[in-house]
Amino acid sequence: MDDPAVKDCTISEISRFNEDLCRIKGWVYNKRSSGKIVFVIVRDGTGLIQAVASREDVGDEGVKLLDRLPQESSIVVVGKVREDKRAPGGYEIHLLDFRVVDEADPDYPITLKEHGVDFLLDHRHLWIRTPRQRAILTVRARFMAACREFLDKQGFIEVSAPILTPSVCEGTTTLFETRYFEDKAYLSQSGQLYMEAAAMALGRVYCFGPTFRAEKSKTRRHLAEFWMVEPEAAYMEFEDLLKFEEAMVSYVVARVLETCEKELREIGRDPEVLAKIVPPFPRMTYDEAVKALQEKGYEIAWGDDFGAPHESEISLMWDKPVFVTHYPKAIKAFYMQPDPSRDDVVLGADLLAPEGYGEITGGGQRIHDFDLLMDRIREHKLPVEDYQWYLDLRKYGSVPHSGFGMGIERAVAWICGLEHVRETAPFPRMLTRMRP
RNA sequence: UCCUCGAUAGCUCAAUGGCAGAGCAUCCGGCUGUUAACCGGAGGGUUGCAGGUUCGAGUCCUGCUCGAGGAGCCA
Incomplete structure (x- = not known):
């Protein structure tokens, strides 16, 4: 022995x-x-x-x-x-x-037979021992490592964003509220605004960590706690951002194929599907997407935001991820840079994964002009005092800059070909489930 | 918040309004190359909760609880 x-x-x-x-x-x-x-x-x-x-x-x-x-x-x-x-x-x-x-107790609950979702999630601490879950968590880890590899090679510096934040940063999503000594605080929904500050200090930066949404979403694409990688680069403009995004997504997919072929087969994912993921990715403007949807019989008007069925339909038109660009200003966040040739749309892009997996990245060029940003904050009726530090970035050597966020669980669910994002999180937090 | 579906043994499920069952798991026994091994035997139930209809309810009705999928929502 x-x-x-x-x-x-x-x-x-x-x-x-x-x-x-x-x-x-x-x-x-x-x-x-x-x-x-x-x-x-x-x-x-x-x-x-x-x-x-x-x-x-x-x-x-x-x-x-x-x-x-x-x-x-x-x-x-x-x-x-x-x-x-x-x-x-x-x-x-x-x-x-x-x-x-x-010697284990003889009543180990996860037998080799089939189990229901509810039972498996109640026993997530044991479920992760099964070969399939081991394979998925391995892919997740290699995927995250590949993101860092790519960004580090491109000269990006990882800057940790705070989890505890003082205000409702965008005023849209529902946040988890908690106590912060005598004050209220909210769990971060995004590190982006902090990354914009960091980009002005270090040039090219990213944060990588958990984010929290208290929305009552109950679908296969939603978690209450999920991880995002959010790169942000000073002096990067919209066109370069799209090239950068497709390079990064292609790189991490290729790395997962290289390092996890055995795992992908174990999960039942055909690696050939992923081998097609190479630049360039197709692009559609919001205008083109709306027109295409209308031709397919969807009742959607210019100015409407896409719902899940619309995103699915668009993504099914391609076998690569597709950028949808130039959304109407009114349905996007306050910090999005308007298109200089057309004021009603913004230099923003969502990347929709193939096979109906929906949005895996969202980003764009940010407003760098002080007055324009101030107007937007007022239009959105956001509390100006909470954004003083963010406005400062436009007062002291402002430059055009861009960034995006990629949702880890959605991306991994797509790469693994899973039915639901819950299997990609080691211990998923969902609307009705916080245990184990 | 809304829509749809569901809840029966530890697990996965079956049972025309008429005796609550099977496979797996567990326990006992058998087998020297098995492939989610196999073969024989045993134990295991407040049919999610509370009412109602009925001679009789797992099954029909009402309410509730919990879960699933979807919608809304979701840089």
Whole structure:
């Protein structure tokens, strides 16, 4: 068991240890027995492997002990790695020794059979042990790492935005309210305004963290707590922003394909679909999108915002993400820069994922003129005193600048081809669910 | 907030208004290459809650609770 000649290894790298003596530290995922031989499927967080225990190697007692070991018992196994076509995964480990670290209670709730959503979410702390959830969380992690890689390579500096914020930044979405000593505070819905300040200090910046929306949305696309990456760059104008966004989205998709092919297959996602995600992405102006929807029979007038069915319809016209640009000023946020050639639309763009996954990024060029921004704040009836610091950015060396936010869970749900964003969050917070 | 659907064993589900059931899981037994192993046996129920109709309600009616999907909402 503790022989130094035995190599510690993970299941994901088992093929490198063929015919070696290995030690794997994991849990019992499943087992089968056939009299005096026991097959224990061990998982270690990197994958699954079949361990074979026969009477001559571990003795009568060993076989009996393994045979009655409950699912999810923690176990350290030592044995010889063998390539074997009969084993799921192609390799198995012939047990010479093992140690039960903790025998699980025999009533582990997540069996290998089907379960309902409600039950699984109540047991999310155990559900994440299943191969599919492990694969999704791995893709999420690689996706987030790829975002940071790309931004760091492009010279962006990560600047953490505050979570506790003093005011209703945009006055639109419903925020979670909390106490801040003697005052009220709100959980952040976006780090953008702070990133605009940081961009004027460091040039190219991004924040990466959780955001909170207290909206009573109850759909497959919504979470009350989700993560966003929000890049913001000084001197970046609208056209460059769109090029930058498509480069970033293409990069992170390619990186996930490179690092998570096994996981994508495990989830049931065809990697070929993602291999098509390369620049340039198609673009439609809001005008063109409205016209296309009207031709398809939707009752929508110029000036209306898109609902979920409209976004789906537009995204289904392409097999790549599509930018919808130049929205009417009235349906977008107060800080959006108006189009210099046309005052009724803004230099903003939403990126809609293919296959009906909806908006995965939203962004645009920000107003850099002090007077114009002040007008907008007044038009939106926002409290000017709360925005003094934001207006300061336009008083001291203002420059054109742009940025966007990408919702991690929606993007990962699209990349994995999932029905619902809830599976992409380790512990999702939704309208009716805050536990576990 | 609204619309639609749902709630029966630990889990997934079945049961024409007429004895509350199956598979899996659990426990006991069998099997030396299994593939969500298989075979035999056992235990396991306030049918979400509260009323009502009926000779009789898991089933029909009313209210409530909880959940799911969607709408609204959602830089």
